[in-house]
Amino acid sequence: MEDVDIRVIQVLLGHAKLDTTALYTQVATRTISSVMSPLDRITASGHLDEIPI
Structure with missing residues (x-):
């Protein structure tokens, strides 16, 4: 989000x-x-073999 001009976000959100x-x-x-991503949770738990393909 650092590379997006805040004025673009302002227009998209409709803020005056x-x-x-x-x-x-x-x-x-x-x-x-x-927020922790689901992938981070899986890798943190060590259950990489439970990832559905």
């Missing part, structure tokens, strides 16, 4: 104020960074 978009991007960044 850039401050609103900035608030959403801060919240989204914290939320995304706190």
Whole structure:
């Protein structure tokens, strides 16, 4: 998300104020960074043989 101009995100979200978009991007960044992906869970548990193909 670092390479995307915040004004592009502002237009896509339909925000009139850039401050609103900035608030959403801060919240989204914290939320995304706190989520563990399913693949990370599988590799952390050591059950690589249970991955469905």
